[in-house]
Amino acid sequence: MTVSRALRQTGQVNPELTDKIRRVAEQLNYIPDQAAQALASSKSAFVGVLIPTLTNTVFADLLEAVHNILFPQGIQILIGNTHYSPEQEERLLRNFLSYRPSGLIVTGFDQYRETQKMINSSGIPCVHVMEISDDDSVYCVGLSNTEAAQGVVNYLLAKNRRRIAFIGAQNDSRTLQRLEGYRTALANNDLLDSALECNVPTQTSVGLGGELFREMMAHYSDVDAVFFSNDDLAQGAMFEALRLGIRIPDDVAIIGFNDIEQSAHSAPRMTTVHTPRTEIGTQAAKMLLNLMQGKTISPRSINVGFELIVRESA
Amino acid sequence: MTVSRALRQTGQVNPELTDKIRRVAEQLNYIPDQAAQALASSKSAFVGVLIPTLTNTVFADLLEAVHNILFPQGIQILIGNTHYSPEQEERLLRNFLSYRPSGLIVTGFDQYRETQKMINSSGIPCVHVMEISDDDSVYCVGLSNTEAAQGVVNYLLAKNRRRIAFIGAQNDSRTLQRLEGYRTALANNDLLDSALECNVPTQTSVGLGGELFREMMAHYSDVDAVFFSNDDLAQGAMFEALRLGIRIPDDVAIIGFNDIEQSAHSAPRMTTVHTPRTEIGTQAAKMLLNLMQGKTISPRSINVGFELIVRESA
DNA sequence: TTGTACGCGTTATCAA
DNA sequence: TTGATAACGCGTACAA
Secondary structure, three states: OHHHHHHHOOOOOOHHHHHHHHHHHHHHOOOOOHHHHHHHHOOOOEEEEEEOOOOOHHHHHHHHHHHHHHHHHOOEEEEEEOOOOHHHHHHHHHHHHOOOOOEEEEEOOOOOHHHHHHHHHHOOOEEEEEEOOOOOOOEEEEEOHHHHHHHHHHHHHHOOOOOEEEEEEOOOHHHHHHHHHHHHHHHOOOOOOHHHEEEEOOOOOHHHHHHHHHHHHHHOOOOOEEEEOOHHHHHHHHHHHHHHOOOOOOOOEEEEEEOOHHHHOOOOOOEEEEOOHHHHHHHHHHHHHHHHOOOOOOOOEEEOOOEEEOOOOO | OHHHHHHOOOOOOOHHHHHHHHHHHHHHOOOOOHHHHHHHHOOOOEEEEEEOOOOOHHHHHHHHHHHHHHHHHOOEEEEEEOOOOHHHHHHHHHHHHOOOOOEEEEEOOOOOHHHHHHHHHHOOOEEEEEOOOOOOOOEEEEOOHHHHHHHHHHHHHHOOOOOEEEEEEOOOHHHHHHHHHHHHHHHOOOOOOHHHEEEEOOOOOHHHHHHHHHHHHHHOOOOOEEEEOOHHHHHHHHHHHHHHOOOOOOOOEEEEEEOOHHHHOOOOOOEEEEOOHHHHHHHHHHHHHHHHOOOOOOOOEEEOOOEEEOOOOO
């Protein structure tokens, strides 16, 4: 018991004894067993993080930010890669729960009802990230993808673009929200043409962006702007444009989404929507930490906003 | 006890009783406690993975591959982000050990002696990834960065390039090995000029690649090829070349390293070394699984090789 | 400041 | 096939 106290620095042990215990522990390579700690204290040092993929800068940044806040607090992240599948998400969550995590960070809101129930009935604090909700019973840190998309389209309209296409992939709820914003903004100006909407379920990639752009321009050569649901697709389009001899932004304006590192350095530099995912991760982790300490949080929803970064491509 | 047996499917429980137990468990939302399981059975379902960063496709791919193999086996990954720092790596490992993981996957071999000792004395099976070693006492899955770099330079030489520069960043051991291979190949042909070596400790990025390339060309306009330690840097250089009016590959040949997705689609398409990181992750996870089952592995070292993908930039 | 008794939720072991 | 008992390694609560 004294050893336990000494090593945990509760400050109730004689300093000399503490030193001695430390030395011996070191010598024996003694490291306390977390499982036993968790069992005895009935609190774990885990936080489960559910993200759709690791191989997308957006979520890698998010995860890294969360990890950077949580690890110094002695908290281990349990990663769950949903692969954009609600089924897998549910399985992942069930698995998480067996570790009795002290907190949960979940991407978006489009879980199965079952999954939501499990979260709620578990009583484990949960922060949703990337999107925001007007449901005041949930905690979230994110931004309005719909508003951001509207901002993009309005910007293009102000620049006198009239044939504005949308190219998206992956079919996740954030892409859908961007599509919705795109539609709203165009409809408001009687400029919506559903033929110019291209939304495929395929996994997003640079290569795909190039392909879809080529097809779009082949069919609708009067398109004078394309809003892509993310920067990867947009980069692919810019590469393809170079090959096709389409001038960006003279012939076609291009706007991406997320503002990944390379977008600031491409040729031409890309106009895009900056999504503060590192901030989202940081804020979500901090909010969760507070929730885990039983603190009351208000507001429950943090809108970190977005910023249209105007560069050269539009 | 019967419940425990029924839920674990040991097959010693009456089928009807098993069904009944299942139903009740479901109804109660009962999920067995992993901490207690670990404590009682003295074996955990954890594997610790040590990687230098999450925000680099290479390691994200690696992690995703490992996760995809391990999760279906009921194994949770403990992630440790070393940020390329041996100090943090040691702290991370100590933290891992407190979870009594059943296995370890560690990037490279450049750990502190202390760290290596901890791994060895822990008795926990460990597979090193990304590099290979000729030390036959360690398990590893990777490739020879040195050989790959030599291959790159030899290819450029065969293409009659003579003023071949090297631009690298991050200063991690893999970059250093590539630099070494570059030097060896050039020295073999009496073409080594240390002025054309640019190796900065800064974190690698597309932006940095552009900067370093611009500086290089400003100082040494006779450079006719640049070998970059990774594709991000090389992409940045290609963008910058477009701005500077330097024609790729006519004026300068460019070769990257890793073959990230976009390299196949950039303009021009990039010649680079394909590193099979998904395969590395998969193989390492499988090898670890075998080690965890006490199987004997031979050989202990798997060289997954590399492939020079010739496209347009060189 | 140190020590004792007990319990955390599960599994190993042995008995029924 | 099922059940009872004792661990697993620690922390909580209380006593010394």
